[in-house]
Amino acid sequence: MESIGLDLQRWVDKGLLQLHAVRSTYYGLETHLVQIHKMVETFNPTVVIVDPVTNLVTIAAAGDVKSMLTRLVDYLKGKRITALFTNLSHIGTGLESTESEISSLMDTWILVRDMEIGGERNRGLYILKSRGMSHSNQIREFLLTDEGINLLDVYVGPSGVLTGSARTAREAEEKANAVLRQNEIESLERELERKRKAAESHIAEIQAGLATEEDDIQKKIAEAKLRQKVLKEERHEMAVHRGKDKKENKT
Numbered sequence: 604m605e606s607i608g609l610d611l612q613r614w615v616d617k618g619l620l621q622l623h624a625v626r627s628t629y630y631g632l633e634t635h636l637v638q639i640h641k642m643v644e645t646f647n648p649t650v651v652i653v654d655p656v657t658n659l660v661t662i663a664a665a666g667d668v669k670s671m672l673t674r675l676v677d678y679l680k681g682k683r684i685t686a687l688f689t690n691l692s693h694i695g696t697g698l699e700s701t702e703s704e705i706s707s708l709m710d711t712w713i714l715v716r717d718m719e720i721g722g723e724r725n726r727g728l729y730i731l732k733s734r735g736m737s738h739s740n741q742i743r744e745f746l747l748t749d750e751g752i753n754l755l756d757v758y759v760g761p762s763g764v765l766t767g768s769a770r771t772a773r774e775a776e777e778k779a780n781a782v783l784r785q786n787e788i789e790s791l792e793r794e795l796e797r798k799r800k801a802a803e804s805h806i807a808e809i810q811a812g813l814a815t816e817e818d819d820i821q822k823k824i825a826e827a828k829l830r831q832k833v834l835k836e837e838r839h840e841m842a843v844h845r846g847k848d849k850k851e852n853k854t
Contacts (some may be wrong), residue, residue, distance in 0.1 A: 608751040621646050627658035632671040635659070639675060643682070650685045656705070657691040669705055676708045692716075710734045715745055718766055725766040728754060744770065 604611050614620035623642060630638065643651065653675075659668045672688075679686045688709070706712060712731040717724050726745035730738045744755040744766045758765040758773050765773050 606749075607747045608749050621648070627662050632659065632663050632667055636671055636675060640678065643679075643684070648684060650687065651679055652687045653689070655689040655691050657689075672705045673708060676705070711736070718742075720766055721769045723767045723769065727766065 611620060611622075615622065621642070623638075625635075625638075627635070639651075639653075656668075656672060659671070663671075676686060688705070711733040713728065714731045715726055715728050718727045726747075727742045728745040729740070729742045741756075746753040746755060755770075758770045
């Protein structure tokens with residue numbers, strides 16, 4: 604487990620984890636069941652992992668193994684202990700079945716399978732069932748790395764599901780296309796801003812010219828009104844003088 608970045612020794616040292624390794628051929632089915640009961644009663648765990656149950660098929664018939672595991676599952680459920688059983692699938696067998704035929708006893712079934720794409724084999728993980736719980740129906744790429752287990756979204760494109768280097772290449776292509784699209788968008792935005800500033804500058808020039816012409820026209824209007832007023836006053840004065848001349852002539 605340390606090879607994938609999981610340090611279990613600290614939990615063993617704290618007394619929170621107990622490991623027990625024994626070959627399936629070392630005991631019979633009943634003895635294996637009794638040993639598990641003793642360890643559970645002594646350690647009182649909240650989680651029990653049995654890895655893998657497939658090996659028990661080598662020491663007994665499938666029916667006997669199913670009976671023994673059924674009793675074990677019932678025992679752990681009765682004590683409200685979470686149980687994780689692993690099952691090894693062989694190439695050529697149905698992936699949605701188990702040799703010990705205990706899948707119906709499990710509340711949740713997680714399947715890890717190999718996917719061959721472009722001459723490359725990669726692991727995929729998905730939930731086959733999970734009783735009474737909402738769950739994803741998508742396949743995730745399953746990676747064992749130096750920093751632990753990673754689940755990645757597989758790429759689903761026109762050509763189907765891509766994993767591994769094919770997914771990496773496709774993601775890189777999409778990132779490059781995204782950069783090109785972003786650059787195109789930024790170029791169009793700059794062009795739009797340039798045209799907007801040019802239009803605003805042209806409008807400002809037109810408004811400045813209109814303001815100058817408006818001032819000139821307003822001055823001409825004011826001069827015309829002034830001439831009109833002066834002319835009216837002159838005509839009034841002339842009319843007044845003519846009236847005086849007529850009076851004097853009569854006298």
